[in-house]
Amino acid sequence: MINPSLLTSVPERLLALAADLLLWGDWTRGGEYLDLLERTQPAIPPDSRLASRLAVMRALRCALRGEATEVVGHALAARSIEERTQLGDEWGFGVPLLLLRGYTWLEDFEAVDREAAAAQAVPTVTESARLVDVRGAQALAWFEAGHLTRAAEAARRTDADARRLGFEQHPFAVDYLRVPVRCRAGATGPRTRRSGSPSVHWRYLNVSGRL
Numbered sequence: 001m002i003n004p005s006l007l008t009s010v011p012e013r014l015l016a017l018a019a020d021l022l023l024w025g026d027w028t029r030g031g032e033y034l035d036l037l038e039r040t041q042p043a044i045p046p047d048s049r050l051a052s053r054l055a056v057m058r059a060l061r062c063a064l065r066g067e068a069t070e071v072v073g074h075a076l077a078a079r080s081i082e083e084r085t086q087l088g089d090e091w092g093f094g095v096p097l098l099l100l101r102g103y104t105w106l107e108d109f110e111a112v113d114r115e116a117a118a119a120q121a122v123p124t125v126t127e128s129a130r131l132v133d134v135r136g137a138q139a140l141a142w143f144e145a146g147h148l149t150r151a152a153e154a155a156r157r158t159d160a161d162a163r164r165l166g167f168e169q170h171p172f173a174v175d176y177l178r179v180p181v182r183c184r185a186g187a188t189g190p191r192t193r194r195s196g197s198p199s200v201h202w203r204y205l206n207v208s209g210r211l
Contacts, residue, residue: 011040011050019057027064034058052081053091059098071102093122093129100137101175104144112141131161136176143179155179 014037021030034057038044044051059074075098082092096119103111116138120130139154158176162168 011037011044014040015050015053015057019053019060022057022060022064025064027061030057031061034061047081047085049085049087049089052078052085052087052089055081056091056094056098059102060094063098063101066105068102068105071098072106075099075102090124093119093125096122097129097133097137100134100141104137104141107144109141109145112138116141128162128165128167132158132165132167132176136162139179140175151179 014033018030018033018037021027021033034054037054044054055074055078059071059078062070062074075095078092079095081087082089082095096115099115100112100119103109103115116134119125119134125134135154136158139151139158142154143151155176159168162176
């Protein structure tokens with residue numbers, strides 16, 4: 001394991017290390033690296049690509065911890081930097097993805113649909129991000145909004161694509177897995193955490209247990 005303090009003179013590499021940890025659900029060590037990055041000297045210029053990426057990773061850490069208001073705050077800060085600087089960055093795709101989750105937790109479902117459309121419109125969006133991350137997050141939002149049939153169908157389609165692409169064990173698979181787990185028969189019945197098929201339930205526990 002690399003000692004992160006050795007990378008303080010190369011903040012881009014330190015951020016990449018933090019991002020790798022966070023993307024696989026290790027918000028404790030990933031967050032420690034982000035804290036270390038913020039203490040580096042010279043300070044990160046506020047209107048820079050690095051500052052924008054740091055804000056995205058701060059939002060991701062808060063998402064892993066379930067801190068909805070903080071997710072939205074950090075993600076909007078990253079978007080603000082991008083809009084002011086017009087830098088353009090592939091990491092910017094993380095902003096609508098994170099806002100999808102933050103707004104779902106805050107029950108702002110109109111904002112969820114707006115951010116889903118924004119994410120799908122990103123020219124560099126990958127197939128896995130479009131079919132698993134975005135659609136899975138929107139399926140969960142539809143479930144929370146009470147659109148059970150729509151949510152269940154989106155979750156089933158997302159699950160099929162996640163298996164095809166090898167993303168069924170990715171931490172963000174927890175979004176679409178939560179829909180069939182909590183929605184009996186895919187579209188009817190009470191919103192219970194243990195409803196749905198046993199195999200899906202255990203996959204949900206396996207993936208969510210790593211977050």
